[in-house]
Amino acid sequence: MKLKNRRPLISIFGCVIPMLLVAAFVFNGCTALEEARQRREKRLLEERNASSLMLKTPKSEIDPDNITEDALFGESDHYTIKFAEDLLQLPAFDEVAERKEFILSALGYMESLYDAMHEHFGFHPEHKIHVTLHDAYRGSRLGAFTTTQYRSGIQNGRYVKFIGGIQMDFPMQMYEKHGVRAHELTHAFTNIYYIPVWFSEGIAVLIQSEYAQGGLHSKFDSLKADVQIDINGENELENWVGHTENSPLTQWRYRYAYTLVAELWERYGNDFYIKVFELMEADGLHQQLESLMPTSILVYYFSQVAGEDLVPFFRKLHFIKVRRLTKSDIVKYIETLNAQIQRRRE
């Protein structure tokens, strides 16, 4: 029986495959046109109605005069945007008018994200964020990269670094996904603070989910019930090394980080994180750290702003390394780091 059934199937495939090939060829042509049309419509819609992305119309106007004649480069108050050469071979970007339209819409979107980041976290970086769009970057269409450009040196006997700019490299395929775009751009704001991975990812997912409607990660119902701990009894968030990992825990980590960041925000109010970053900036921490700050330091700032000790809250969530610090503990920590850096440089 089985054998009988197989034969007709094979002969059906024999006919179907050439037909499919022809059909696919024709459809491809239509699909490309259709996609170009959809892309244009989507861009127009974004321009007209930025609120469809839950982002407001940007405060600053995008000046078309700040786009070069060949429309390979454009600039706004807080961003520059550039097309890499490999993109120009794509039908969607081989004409000046297409690129110009894209740049206007992209700068508008990014400026509105700037406003949101300023409103909710108080960020107002003095440097610009430089975005380069590629067809493929480092051989991949799936990875976006953020690089912090800074110079460092010894000033008044201390190691200090000065941020010159942020460079972001996006494969277009990634940039066109709202969620990914908002997530990665958020990192461009937080990277300079050297905050722990879980906190920077939590902020990025929060912005991605609540402001860009690109959320792939939903909040957990309960920080307590949905916690995951490792064999040492440590919260699996505390030991997160970041983006590049791909483990069965990754999804949980994004969701849990988002839940935790949102929880503190709801509990202590809209200006909670604004004040946290203000305090960190006032102490110049971001200029003196060479690597990510320990969660205990972050919790010190959280507690200062919350007006209560948050160490027990984190300990209950199995952040077993978090301990109560005083300002002088932090100063001592920075001094030790500084001495190490200077010894290395001698």
Ligand SMILES: [Zn+2]
């Ligand atoms: Zn991220």
